[in-house]
Amino acid sequence: MTAASGRLLSESVIQKIEVEAGKYPTRRAAVKSALRYAQAEHGWINEDVVAAVAAVLNLERIEVFEVATFYDMFYTSPVGRFPVRVCTNVSCLLRGADNIMDSLCERLEVKAGGTTADGRFTVFPAECLGACGGAPMMAVGDDYHEDLTPEGLDAILERYR
Numbered sequence: 001m002t003a004a005s006g007r008l009l010s011e012s013v014i015q016k017i018e019v020e021a022g023k024y025p026t027r028r029a030a031v032k033s034a035l036r037y038a039q040a041e042h043g044w045i046n047e048d049v050v051a052a053v054a055a056v057l058n059l060e061r062i063e064v065f066e067v068a069t070f071y072d073m074f075y076t077s078p079v080g081r082f083p084v085r086v087c088t089n090v091s092c093l094l095r096g097a098d099n100i101m102d103s104l105c106e107r108l109e110v111k112a113g114g115t116t117a118d119g120r121f122t123v124f125p126a127e128c129l130g131a132c133g134g135a136p137m138m139a140v141g142d143d144y145h146e147d148l149t150p151e152g153l154d155a156i157l158e159r160y161r
C-alpha cells in the first residue's frame, strides 16, 4: 500500500478490499468490489481513487481504470447524491421506459445525464438492471423501484429529499 491509498481511502474501506482480495486467487479479481467500496466512500471514481485502489491491490492504474470505465455503475465524473438509473432496455422500453425517463427529467428539470440544481439527483439511462419482471424500473442509489408510472414518480423522489 502507498501513501496515496492511505490518504484517500479510509482504513475501513482498505480492510474491506483486503477481505475481498483474500477470496480470490488473484488480487485483480477484487477490482470491482474495491471500486464499489471506494465509490461508496467518495461518490465517484476519479484518477486519485483509481490510483489508490491500484495501490491497495498492487495493480497498474490502467487495470483499475479499464474496469471503472467498462461498467456503468461506476461513475467517472461527479454525480449527485443519489444517482438515478432508468432502465431503457427492451423489457422496460416495451413497458414505457421512454415515458418514465421523460417524466423524470421533466420533474427534476434535467436532461439525461444531468444533475439537479441542488446536487441531489443525477439521471442516467441504463442497460438492463436485472429486474425485467418489474418493468419499467429504475434504481435510485442501491434501491430498486419497479412497475413505475409517471404519476408515481413524485412519491418515490420524495423519499430521497
Ligand code: FES
Binding pocket: 087, 088, 089, 090, 091, 092, 093, 127, 128, 129, 130, 131, 132, 133, 135, 137
Ligand atoms: S430490461 Fe429493464 S430491468 Fe431488464
